[in-house]
Amino acid sequence: MTAKILIIAEHAGGRLNQSTARCLACASQISPGAGADVLVAGSQCGAVAAEAAALAGVAEVLVIDRAENSAPVAAVLAPQIAALATAYDYVLGPSTTFGKDLMPRVAALLRVGQVSDLMSVEGPRRFTRPVYAGNAIQSVEVPEGTRVIATVRTASFRPVAAGAAAPIRGVQVGAALPTHTRFIELRSGGGGERPDLQTARLVISGGRGVGSEANFRILYQLAGKMGAAVGASRAAVDAGFVPNDMQVGQTGKIIAPELYMAFGISGAIQHLTGIKDAGLIVAVNKDPEAPIFQIADIGLVGDLFQVIPELEKRIG
Amino acid sequence: MKKIMVCLKRVVDYNVRVRVKADGTGVVTDGVKMSINPFDEIALEEALRIRERGGAAEVVVVTIGPADCQQQLRTGLAMGADRAILVEHGTELEPLAVAGLLLKLVEKEHPDLVIVGKQAIDDDCNQTGQMLAALWDRPQATFASKLEVDGDRIRVTREVDAGLEVIEADLPAVVTTDLRLNEPRYVKLPDIMKAKKKPLEILAAGSLGAALEPSLRTTGYAPPPERQKGAMVADVDALVGALRDKGFLG
Numbered sequence: 001m002t003a004k005i006l007i008i009a010e011h012a013g014g015r016l017n018q019s020t021a022r023c024l025a026c027a028s029q030i031s032p033g034a035g036a037d038v039l040v041a042g043s044q045c046g047a048v049a050a051e052a053a054a055l056a057g058v059a060e061v062l063v064i065d066r067a068e069n070s071a072p073v074a075a076v077l078a079p080q081i082a083a084l085a086t087a088y089d090y091v092l093g094p095s096t097t098f099g100k101d102l103m104p105r106v107a108a109l110l111r112v113g114q115v116s117d118l119m120s121v122e123g124p125r126r127f128t129r130p131v132y133a134g135n136a137i138q139s140v141e142v143p144e145g146t147r148v149i150a151t152v153r154t155a156s157f158r159p160v161a162a163g164a165a166a167p168i169r170g171v172q173v174g175a176a177l178p179t180h181t182r183f184i185e186l187r188s189g190g191g192g193e194r195p196d197l198q199t200a201r202l203v204i205s206g207g208r209g210v211g212s213e214a215n216f217r218i219l220y221q222l223a224g225k226m227g228a229a230v231g232a233s234r235a236a237v238d239a240g241f242v243p244n245d246m247q248v249g250q251t252g253k254i255i256a257p258e259l260y261m262a263f264g265i266s267g268a269i270q271h272l273t274g275i276k277d278a279g280l281i282v283a284v285n286k287d288p289e290a291p292i293f294q295i296a297d298i299g300l301v302g303d304l305f306q307v308i309p310e311l312e313k314r315i316g
Numbered sequence: 317m318k319k320i321m322v323c324l325k326r327v328v329d330y331n332v333r334v335r336v337k338a339d340g341t342g343v344v345t346d347g348v349k350m351s352i353n354p355f356d357e358i359a360l361e362e363a364l365r366i367r368e369r370g371g372a373a374e375v376v377v378v379t380i381g382p383a384d385c386q387q388q389l390r391t392g393l394a395m396g397a398d399r400a401i402l403v404e405h406g407t408e409l410e411p412l413a414v415a416g417l418l419l420k421l422v423e424k425e426h427p428d429l430v431i432v433g434k435q436a437i438d439d440d441c442n443q444t445g446q447m448l449a450a451l452w453d454r455p456q457a458t459f460a461s462k463l464e465v466d467g468d469r470i471r472v473t474r475e476v477d478a479g480l481e482v483i484e485a486d487l488p489a490v491v492t493t494d495l496r497l498n499e500p501r502y503v504k505l506p507d508i509m510k511a512k513k514k515p516l517e518i519l520a521a522g523s524l525g526a527a528l529e530p531s532l533r534t535t536g537y538a539p540p541p542e543r544q545k546g547a548m549v550a551d552v553d554a555l556v557g558a559l560r561d562k563g564f565l566g
Contacts, residue, residue, distance in 0.1 A: 012478060073483070074446065075455055097476040101458045104411070104443035108450035113410045113531030116441045130540070131440050132334040136343050137540050138439075141533045180486040181455040184471070189479035198477065202564070226565070234495070244461065244475045244496065250440075251495055253477065259564050269333075276543060280562055282555070297546035298558050310552040315565055 003124060005036035006062075008081060008093040008102065009052050012072075016040075016051040018199045019094030019152075021159030024057045026152045027092060028160065029121040035059030035166075036092075039084060041077055043070035049168045058166040064173060071183035072098055078105035079175035085110055085147065092118075095151035095254075096198075107149040115140055115150040129153070133250045134273035154198070155256035155277045189245030194220070197246065200229035203257040203278075205248055206241070207233035207271075209264020209285065209304060213241045218308045219263060225315050231255070233265045249274035263304040267292025317428035317465065317487065320363040320372045322397065323418060324379045325353040326388045327438045340536040352388045355433025357395075358493040361500040362463055363431050364396045371465045374398045376425060380417050382406055386516060393511035394503040400514070401425075405521035409528060411439075415447035416526035422452055427488060429470070434459050434492040445492035455485035458492040 005027045010017035020038065027036040038052045041064045053061045062084070068076050081102075085091045091106060093099035095117045107114040120128045125142045127150070142148045197203065204223045210216055216230075223230045231248040232241065248255055250270040256277035263284050265271060272295055275281060283296035284307050293299040300307065328334055329349040336343055352360075363375045377392035379385045380403040389400035403417050422430065435442035449456035457463075457472035461480065464471045474481045475494045521528065549555050559565045 074458070075449070078450060097459060097474075100442050101446065101456070104441075104446035105450040105456065107443070108412060108415060108447035111412070111527075113412045114441070114443055115532065116443060126535070131537075132328070132343060132438060133440065134540055135334040136336045137538045139535045139538070141535050142531070143533060146531055178453075178455075180489075181457075182484045184482040184484055186476075186478060187480045187482070238496065243479065245477060245479045251435075259559075259562075276540075280564070281543070281546075282559070284555075293548070294545050295543040298555060299546065299548045300550075300552070300555050301548070302551075307552055307555075311556065314552065314556045 002034040003031040003089045004087065005031060005034070005090040005092065006085060006088040007036050007038045008091065008099065009038050009040045009048065010094050010096060010098045011040065011042060011045065011048040014045070014047050016048050017094070017096070017098070018159050019096050019099070019154045020052060021055050022154040022157040023092045023094055023152045024055055024160045025157040026118065026121065027090070028057045030090060030124055037062055039064070039081065041069045041080060043067050053166040053168050054162040054164055056160040056162070056164050058164060061166055061168045062171045063168060064171055068177050072102070073181050073183055074102040074105045075181045076177050077102055078109055079177060080173045081106045082109035083173040083175045084171070088147070090148040090150070092150050092152055095153045099151045103149060103151050110147060110149065112147050112149055115142065115148065117153040118150045119153045119156040130273070133270050134276065135269065153254060155254045189243035194223060195227065195229040197229040197231050197248070198253055198255055200257055202226055202228035202259045203231050203255060204228045204261045204263070205231035205233065205265060206236055206263050207265030208235035208239060210236060210241060216241055218305070222308050222312050225312055233268070233271050262292055262296070263308065265292055266290045267295070317372050319374045319376060319425065319427045320366060321422065321425055321427035321430045322356070322360045322363045322375060322377050322392070323430065323432040323444070324356040324360065324377055324388055324392055325433070325436045326350050326379065326381055326385045327353045327436055330354050330437060336537045336539045340538060342537055350384070350387070352391055353433050353436045355435060355437070355493050355495070357500040358495070358497050359431040359433050360392055360395055360397060361498045362493060365498065366465060372428070376401065376427070378403065378418070378421055380405055380409065380414055380521065389516055390511050391503060393514040393516070394507040395501060396507070398514065400516040402516065402518045403521050403524065404518055410530050410532065411441050411443035412447055412531065413526065413528045414444050415451055416528070417521060417524055418444070418448045419451045420524040420526050422448070429487060430490045432490065432492055434494055445490050449490040452490070455489040456492070457483055457485055457489060459494040460491050461494050461496045463491055463497065
């Protein structure tokens with residue numbers, strides 16, 4: 001019997017998040033060729049369902065379209081997902097703040113443990129995941145007969161391609177939905193018109209060494225020229241140079257761009273955990289002893305305030 | 317509100333460079349410094365601040381683990397918690413089992429608010445708070461960077477990938493803390509002495525009637541694949557050249 005897999009789609013503003021395509025890549029490794037169902041829970045989310053239906057490896061898109069789902073409130077979504085989950089062997093969500101918030105609530109409703117941050121599939125029920133800020137890799141097995149609930153470490157899986165056309169089906173679930181938790185507002189952060197940090201090919205990142213909010217402008221300029229997203233270390237966020245959604249690292253965003261350029265970032269282990277899957281890591285730092293040079297593919301000891309303008313000129 | 321419950325976990329100290337044991341059965345913990353999970357310390361700090369501005373009458377710290385966890389509870393009492401509960405259990409428990417035990421404490425203590433770190437820095441699971449909220453059938457507000465109490469409601473600013481999300485929830489509720497919620501206070505020596513006299517209750521995990529069986533089986537631990545140290549370049553020209561060689565910069 002083939003394993004039945006349900007993937008919880010992440011979406012906002014009528015657009016599907018790329019994390020869903022990455023969860024599908026994980027599903028295709030768990031059960032090659034079988035296809036997975038994708039659940040889109042939202043309000044007036046037809047466009048999102050259509051986007052999901054186009055992804056490779058989707059068997060069917062299930063849609064729960066109701067006003068209560070207009071914002072992703074875990075306490076509201078979890079009972080709906082738990083009601084559908086009983087028909088599945090696996091329920092996967094992304095290890096983004098959306099999935100991290102939601103999936104443990106689903107797992108607890110189903111009275112089953114969760115595999116957090118699944119980073120590799122070693123067998124249909126054998127997985128690895130990072131622990132101790134990535135200082136150790138844990139191998140876990142979910143016993144036969146136990147439903148697998150997992151969050152997928154999105155940086156570990158390349159998104160599946162679009163171009164398919166899976167059927168879309170509206171579903172209704174009888175679960176009672178609580179009203180005790182209410183969405184008020186989302187204040188979006190520092191990204192602006194720049195590429196999204198989690199999906200960008202190129203990322204330019206600044207740390208404490210950048211020195212101030214105003215100084216970050218030179219990183220934005222360079223990023224603009226290169227078409228790169230901009231990230232930051234925890235130190236830069238804590239110091240108030242940039243908003244929280246730009247933080248890269250264990251407790252921020254875990255990313256896997258093709259090129260990551262770190263300016264004035266010393267390289268605490270929690271930061272390095274967030275960039276380990278990058279294709280090429282470039283580090284520029286005044287301190288030749290900075291730990292980031294231990295993992296950088298290309299290192300340059302120098303003052304970022306001289307290096308960045310020079311770089312910009314050369315790219316010109 | 318009357319009572320805030322804060323859940324602490326004893327973990328390998330933040331500053332310890334963790335190493336995997338040679339036989340792959342775990343990480344080296346012998347002789348290693350143990351501390352309160354930093355996110356839980358933030359949880360306790362927030363509870364204390366709410367109490368200090370008159371928003372709560374009592375702060376109770378609880379933990380689940382071996383007898384040694386009393387050290388971390390004493391630290392919590394020295395920070396300012398009023399009393400402590402240790403649910404004693406000798407072996408590692410999964411977050412679902414921990415949440416089940418915490419639910420039993422919640423049913424015993426009836427807190428108006430439970431605050432817990434968003435994740436422990438050992439297993440990095442990020443599950444317990446959400447699971448407790450699910451079992452308790454109450455609101456959850458995860459990854460909090462701001463917590464405001466307004467009568468029988470809370471307003472929580474959450475750090476999410478897209479920025480900051482604000483939600484409102486009815487009490488009782490579970491809040492999980494993110495790094496920027498506050499900066500925990502340092503413990504002063506007289507407070508450590510005072511903490512020795514504060515009540516610390518010990519319960520046996522087996523006596524609470526929660527399911528403790530694991531769902532998952534851990535089969536081993538391995539060190540992470542190392543990224544090789546690359547090459548240093550002397551100047552921006554060399555950097556640009558190297559990037560061009562790799563196909564970047566057009």
